[in-house]
Amino acid sequence: MIDKNRRNFFKTSALFGTVALGASATAKAAPENILSDDRKGVLVDVTHCIGCRSCEWACQTAHDLPADKIHDYHDREVFKEFRRPNNDSYTVVNEFENPNNELLPINVKYQCMHCDRPACVSACIVGAFTKKEDGSVVWNTDMCIGCRYCMVACPFQIPTFDYHKAIQPDIHKCDFCYKRTQEGKLPACVEICPVEALVYGPRTEIIRVAKHRIKRAPNKYLDHIYGEDEVGGTSWVYLSGVDFQTLKFPKHGTKTAPGVSESIQHGLFAYFVPPIALYAWLGGIMWVSKRKNAKQANEEKI
Numbered sequence: 001m002i003d004k005n006r007r008n009f010f011k012t013s014a015l016f017g018t019v020a021l022g023a024s025a026t027a028k029a030a031p032e033n034i035l036s037d038d039r040k041g042v043l044v045d046v047t048h049c050i051g052c053r054s055c056e057w058a059c060q061t062a063h064d065l066p067a068d069k070i071h072d073y074h075d076r077e078v079f080k081e082f083r084r085p086n087n088d089s090y091t092v093v094n095e096f097e098n099p100n101n102e103l104l105p106i107n108v109k110y111q112c113m114h115c116d117r118p119a120c121v122s123a124c125i126v127g128a129f130t131k132k133e134d135g136s137v138v139w140n141t142d143m144c145i146g147c148r149y150c151m152v153a154c155p156f157q158i159p160t161f162d163y164h165k166a167i168q169p170d171i172h173k174c175d176f177c178y179k180r181t182q183e184g185k186l187p188a189c190v191e192i193c194p195v196e197a198l199v200y201g202p203r204t205e206i207i208r209v210a211k212h213r214i215k216r217a218p219n220k221y222l223d224h225i226y227g228e229d230e231v232g233g234t235s236w237v238y239l240s241g242v243d244f245q246t247l248k249f250p251k252h253g254t255k256t257a258p259g260v261s262e263s264i265q266h267g268l269f270a271y272f273v274p275p276i277a278l279y280a281w282l283g284g285i286m287w288v289s290k291r292k293n294a295k296q297a298n299e300e301k302i
């Protein structure tokens with residue numbers, strides 16, 4: 001499921017990472033990472049979702065992303081291919097055949113899971129990512145240097161990178177509508193959902209609601225709240241009537257993903273990399289990425 005740009009970046013960064021490691025002296029990024037007992041979350045009940053994609057429209061509109069007319073979101077042709085969140089859509093809805101009822105497909109909304117112990121926060125070498133007190137994981141574009149370690153580290157392959165802005169690096173992902181919720185509003189997707197497939201509230205409360213739903217209808221739901229424990233817990237959690245791997249959720253244990261990302265950060269960046277080496281390394285990545293993209297574009301023209 002790793003796309004071509006990601007694969008190119010991983011290969012390239014490994015190459016230039018080796019070059020940049022010639023430097024010494026210790027320095028660590030100190031990202032803000034708050035795990036508040038009062039943090040918020042969203043319960044996504046897959047059995048309620050009707051695949052209307054209004055959440056996609058609301059998210060794009062709330063974030064000034066290019067959006068179609070709302071009625072275009074009812075075109076079900078889009079479900080022919082599995083989609084992932086990208087630069088223009090911080091959330092996407094996919095559709096799957098229902099093994100229990102062929103007349104009733106299953107629709108699933110995907111976005112950043114807002115992990116309790118986020119690998120992106122831990123992997124970011126300049127501390128551009130932050131886990132906020134309200135549970136959201138946000139980032140500061142001005143601090144981002146475009147190293148894309150967050151993309152490598154994320155166990156859900158969520159952050160995407162704007163490859164057309166090499167000079168001003170820009171990561172994209174769901175920000176849990178941080179601005180809106182600070183103003184006392186609901187996240188845009190939650191507000192618009194017509195069937196209450198999305199329930200926003202304190203994480204402890206949505207877990208309680210999820211457990212109650214499973215207890216009340218054990219034949220309807222799997223006895224599994226995805227995200228309650230996966231990778232140390234996530235702010236967005238899911239209920240489903242079918243196995244989560246059928247819905248393309250990665251099978252993760254309870255071990256926190258930063259265990260992986262910290263080894264990237266501590267292995268590669270346990271030593272201070274002087275700016276000149278870092279810029280050379282980043283410049284190398286940009287150069288090779290651009291060259292590969294240009295080559296690919298030429299090949300596609302032929």
Ligand code: SF4
Nearest residue numbers: 112113115119120154
């Ligand atoms: S899903 Fe990925 S991008 Fe989102 S908080 Fe977790 S590690 Fe970060």
Ligand code: SF4
Nearest residue numbers: 059091174177187189
């Ligand atoms: S919480 Fe906000 S940013 Fe995240 S998917 Fe919903 S509308 Fe989009």
Ligand code: SF4
Nearest residue numbers: 049050052053055193
């Ligand atoms: S708005 Fe609600 S019902 Fe419609 S696709 Fe999104 S989550 Fe599903």
